[in-house]
Structure formats: structure tokens, C-alpha cells
Amino acid sequence: MSTTNATTLYEKLWQRHIVDDTPGETPLLYVDRHLIHEVTSPQAFANLKFHNRPVRRPDKTIATMDHNISTRSVAIDAAGEGAANQLRTLEKNCEDFGIKLFGMGHKNQGIVHVMGPELGITQPGQIIVCGDSHTATHGAVGALAFGIGTSEVEHVLATQTLRQTKAKTMKIEVRGQVAPGISAKDIILAIIGKTGSAGATGYVVEYCGDAITALSMEERMTICNMSIEFGAKAGLIAPDQTTFDYLQHKEYAPKLADWDAAVANWKTLKTDDEATFDAELVLEAKDIKAQVTWGTTPGQVTTIDAEVPSPDDFTEQVEKDSCIKALAYMGLEAGTKITDIEINKVFIGSCTNSRIEDLRAAASVVSEFAKQGKHVSDKVDAIVVPGSYRVREQAEQEGLAQIFTNAGFEWRLPGCSMCLGMNDDKLAEGDRCASTSNRNFEGRQGRGSRTHLVSPEMAAAAAIAGRFVDLTNFNQA
């Protein structure tokens, strides 16, 4: 095989960013964009100040407020004193170090992984880091993007570089086309169901195949966003015309001659035909059905037409034990039909599913039910939290907000909200939620609460029916 110089997209991105590769040291890579928010940055800035070190490239650092903010008010203290202290600390740090901040109510404010791409800050070929594990989202444009801890945030602020050990490469190919009504969320949950919650630990995953290239940019973001949920360091999709069309004319995208130069460069960002991966996985798109998680890791997932599994369905002892623990926490019995599970809360939002296309998809299901005179069940509280002010404004202009509020959903201000419940948007003990977010861990949305991860369409239908609905049998809802 003549594979001498053939490389994967990940290897190309890696190679282009090596600043220093001294033998015996972990390679030092250049960071093109550093996104920061209020929760994982204060200790990093405090250490910089302690050592009297400047931020090396404030022009490559962009801050927003998202994790801790109220979705009912733009007041900085609306989500409590602790949150306000972190938000004010971020304001002060950005002011002290000359960093651009999209603060409360700013037109560019939003969840960091919604804000970056929609402004064109996120671009192909970059290394993008953020003190948040869902940074993998930005891999959708063909950037190497991954979450880091606060010590690494400090390192990037001070040096604009990061030490990284090289990951292994995994190719995940989704062949053919998905059935109508199957969303990007269903594709990624199906992938995680197949690999398990740690199936890609130590790997950078490249998604490819017809079902992936057919996706819009926002759908690709949903796919890459959840790469971390099966352990991947990052998720990548090679940039193509869909990517370039999405980015052109965005506020921070290159302009005029720079745009042409950038696109010419970005077109070289793809895996060579003869390159090999350390691992490969193939899924047939036509086999993917609507997904619902039943357990307490994203890998504990099944299809809408299935039943809650039993510990006996697993061969490994660790998986049996995890199933027993998950069923006890989730208050579910093995053999229960997924469509018989009743929910009392619905959350449509998060960096996974809060973009305009997600809201359109949810609203179209709500509209269909509205034609039958149906609205949000009396037993359900349902909230819709757009990912950014831009998304919120567009949704209002398109009439989506009205569709939601007419049907009984609450229409909130942007933020991370109930995905992690750092603000007052949290579930009570025993609540069961259909959520478009990314994690169903114990207590994730509130102590003792139960989360089922689904697509925006499935969450919208669940809000109305009060239980999960197989939308392929829409009229039985």
C-alpha cells in the first residue's frame, strides 16, 4: 500500500499547529481561538494575576456569559449571589486584560458553542479550546476543538499554546440516508449506543459518509457536540461547500481577498484517500430510528419502539451492574415500553439543540399537534431556551416563539439553563424530563431528577402527550 504520505484530517490539523516538539516533552500546539465563560475561568485569571503574567493574545480570546445566568432576566444578579459574583469577576477580568466580552443582554451573547459558530469566530483549520467539554461542537466546521480544564485555560491565556499528547484516530461512517423525521440527535445517540459511553476515549473521531455530508452545519454541530459523550477528545467533519456557505458573510469570518485565500486553504482540509485510521465504525443510516435514553449515561439509549432493557440483556458484569444502578435511579422497570414512560418536564435548549433549525423542528411538531387542537399537557411544564440572542430574535421573527407560547411552552432568554441547572432552571427530586441536552447523569438537571435525552422533535411531542411518542405513528399520539 502506498500510504507513505497519506494523512487524516486530524493529523493535518495537528501538524499545522506544532509550535515546539522537543524530544521528551509533550508537543506544544498553537491555539487559534480561546473561548471563555464565567464558571471555569476565574481561577485561571487569579493565577495569572498572582504571577503578574499578561494574557498573551487577548485578540484571540472571546468571552461570553452562559452557564450561570438567569433565563428570566438580564439582570446580572438574577440567578443569585454566587452566580453574580462569577459574572462580575468575568467582567472585571475581561476589562483588566482587554478581552472582548459578550455580557448580559449583548446582541452577541449566547451559549459559547452557539455564539462561536454563528458569529464566524469558529473557522475550519483552527484549534479552538474552551473550559467546557462540549467544545467539540466546533469540530463541525473542520476545526480541532476540545474542552480543557482551568489549569489549561490559564496556560492558553498566558501562552496561546497548549501541551497535548497525540490522540488516536477513529473514522465513523454513516452510510446512505436516514429516514424522514430522523434527526442529527438520533444519529449521534445511535452512534453512542453502539460504542458505549467510553468507546472513543483517547480518540479524535472524524464523521463521514453520505448521511453526514447531507447534514446542514447546525446538524453537524449537534453530531460533533456529543463526541465527548462517548469519550472522544474531539469530533471532526471535513469542511465542504456547506461549511463555506454557512460561514461566508458572518461577522468574524474573513472578508474579500482574505475570504478567497481562506477558502483555498480550507479546501485542503480533508483526509487523504489512502490514509488509515486506528479504528473504524460503520452505521447504515436507514437502520437509525428515533432515540431515547433510559439510563444515566448517554450510552444507555434505545429506540422509541423498544422497551427498557433488563440487566440480563448485557453480557459484561460492569454493564449489568450499571443497568441495575441506572434502573433504580431512573425509577424504571425492565420491559416497560418507552412510549409508556410518562414525563412531567420538558427542556428544549442547550449547546446540543438550541439553534434556529432545532427550534424550527420542534415548532413544526407543535404546529402539527395544534392542528388537532392539542397543546402542552396539563401535567407537563415545558420550557424553550434559545441558544443565543440572535437565535431568539430570529425565532421571534419567524413566528416560532408564538407557536411555542400558544401551545403552552415558556419562551425564555438564552443560556445553558436546565442542561446543567446551575441557575434556577432545575428539576425537583423525582421529576422526569424529556430533554434535548447532552447528559442524563444522576442529578445533572437537579438532585434526584431523571433525564431522558431526545431530539427537539421528540421533546416537543412528549410535552404535548405527557409521554414519549413514536412520531412515525403520529396519529396515535
Add this chain to the structure above:
Amino acid sequence: MDKFSTHSGLVVPLDIANVDTDAIIPKQFLQKTERVGFGQHAFHDWRYLDGEGTQPNPDFILNAPQYQGASILLARENFGCGSSREHAPWALQEFGFKVIIAPSFADIFYANCINIGILPIKLANEEINELFEACNGNANSLTVDLLNNKVTHDNKCYTFSLDKFHQYCLENGVDSVGWTLKKLDAIETFETKLANWQ
């Protein structure tokens, strides 16, 4: 960062796979702007029967009398998965853990441990099973020798591997930012090659 050479201490066996960082330090405790004050909240939702943290859960292993003062955490696969929050290893460190032994760790959590001076040790599944058998229900101590990459328990010895630079940083308590700042020339050279749209 403190230097790490050898450590002997009591082991507590946490026999749960896929322990995520939300479990290690729940979100309601992430609103601090300092690095301290997280240890008291480690594993909060598992350690306490009530949200306020006044009623210890007698069934949770870290509350068992024989494991009080443990400094080595024995864990199962995919330890530290989920959120990138460094508050999780901060909480474990402040709680008293200096070493975590597991068959596998989530990538970001692993890097966070190295960066703050906790030693994460990966051992094979069979070795982990042996250690769980030895430690379940019993107060057992281990000795970890970083310089020779060995874990010793009774007469048994397990070897682990570690990235050479990670080992150097842990052994010497390297200030990683200071280390990289010595390479400013290389960083500046790299930056001169960037196009203006980059």
C-alpha cells in the same frame, strides 16, 4: 504544584463504572471563584441523604468508618467522564486523595489530574479486579512509587506507565506555564507564519 515521589496510604474502593464529574462535584458547588472549598462537597449527592449535606449516607463507601483518611481512590472504568470541570480533581485533592487507580480515565479529567499534581494510574482490568477483591470491606494500604512506576500491595507489585513529560512534571512540581514561557521565541516564530485572516 507539590512534588510527587512516593506515597503510601489507605485505599477506598469505589466500585462504580463511568463515575462522572457531575457526581464528583455537583454543579451547585461550582460558583466559587477560588480553588479551595470544594473538598467538603466531593461526591455530595452520594455522600449525603439530604440536599443540605447534614445526613451522611451510611451506605456510601466513602462514609464507611474503615476508609476514613483514605488517600488512594480505587475506581472502575471511564472514571471522571463528562464535564471538563477541574473543580472535580480539586475536590478530590482537597478531600485527601493523592492517587486514583482505575482501568481507564476520561481524557480531560486525566489531564486535569496531572496538571494539579494528582497521580492517575491506569492498571489492567484483571489487576484492578484483584485490588477490588483485596480492598472490599477491608482497610488496606498501598504504596505508590512514581520514580519506578510501581504500585505495591502486600507482596504483589503492579507496574504502570506514564507519559515521560507528565512524569517529569509530577516529580518536579513543574510550573507548566513558566516552562512554556521559556519557549516564547518558538511561539513568536509560529505567529509570524500565520496569515492575517488567521
